[in-house]
Amino acid sequence: DTEVTQTPKHLVMGMTNKKSLKCEQHMGHRAMYWYKQKAKKPPELMFVYSYEKLSINESVPSRFSPECPNSSLLNLHLHALQPEDSALYLCASSQDKWSGGARDEQFFGPGTRLTVL
Amino acid sequence: QKEVEQNSGPLSVPEGAIASLNCTYSDRGSQSFFWYRQYSGKSPELIMFIYSNGDKEDGRFTAQLNKASQYVSLLIRDSQPSDSATYLCAVNNQAGTALIFGKGTTLSVSS
Numbered sequence: 001d002t003e004v005t006q007t008p009k010h011l012v013m014g015m016t017n018k019k020s021l022k023c024e025q026h027m028g029h030r031a032m033y034w035y036k037q038k039a040k041k042p043p044e045l046m047f048v049y050s051y052e053k054l055s056i057n058e059s060v061p062s063r064f065s066p067e068c069p070n071s072s073l074l075n076l077h078l079h080a081l082q083p084e085d086s087a088l089y090l091c092a093s094s095q096d097k098w099s100g101g102a103r104d105e106q107f108f109g110p111g112t113r114l115t116v117l
Numbered sequence: 118q119k120e121v122e123q124n125s126g127p128l129s130v131p132e133g134a135i136a137s138l139n140c141t142y143s144d145r146g147s148q149s150f151f152w153y154r155q156y157s158g159k160s161p162e163l164i165m166f167i168y169s170n171g172d173k174e175d176g177r178f179t180a181q182l183n184k185a186s187q188y189v190s191l192l193i194r195d196s197q198p199s200d201s202a203t204y205l206c207a208v209n210n211q212a213g214t215a216l217i218f219g220k221g222t223t224l225s226v227s228s
Contacts (some may be wrong), residue, residue, distance in 0.1 A: 048214065111160045
């Protein structure tokens with residue numbers, strides 16, 4: 001079962017709102033990722049969690065705050081977003097990126113389409 | 118700046134033909150190479166991965182890797198209209214800490 005689930009599918013929020021995106025996987029993967037994708041562009045890496053610890057933050061503004069409560073769950077907390085943050089937010093997971101030679105194929109969830117008004 | 122280059126297309130092929138998508142990468146230390154298919158409005162779907170030089174076949178798909186030339190390709194045999202999508206080439210950086218994506222090639226298969 002190579003399934004990553006994300007909720008909600010769509011989210012519309014104002015610039016003063018606080019909301020959260022959720023991601024879940026039950027494949028036993030130990031690395032989880034948040035990406036942002038604008039129309040007709042490739043995904044851009046935002047954050048990487050490995051063994052529930054934040055290992056990469058690609059200079060993302062502090063209005064995006066990730067959280068990994070356990071090995072299956074990944075959240076992205078949103079606060080004071082700007083209209084230019086409107087995009088498809090993708091969660092992905094992979095088996096284990098730190099053991100060298102391990103399978104590191106990343107599987108993406110369906111995404112959350114975010115619109116900031 | 119490590120880069121992955123793809124021809125943006127559109128690449129147009131008739132139904133039943135072979136579609137050939139190409140990708141070059143700049144990080145000579147990259148070890149893992151992936152092809153994702155993305156339909157409009159959907160998320161990327163992993164369709165092929167390759168780690169060693171040579172060819173890897175899975176059904177109608179063949180991935181080819183040439184590390185000396187820093188070149189990866191994807192062949193789709195007997196192309197179907199349902200193959201019409203954007204194909205993203207992705208490469209792991211040398212540290213294995215992140216995927217670097219190309220901008221994608223749009224494939225259109227006409228019936």
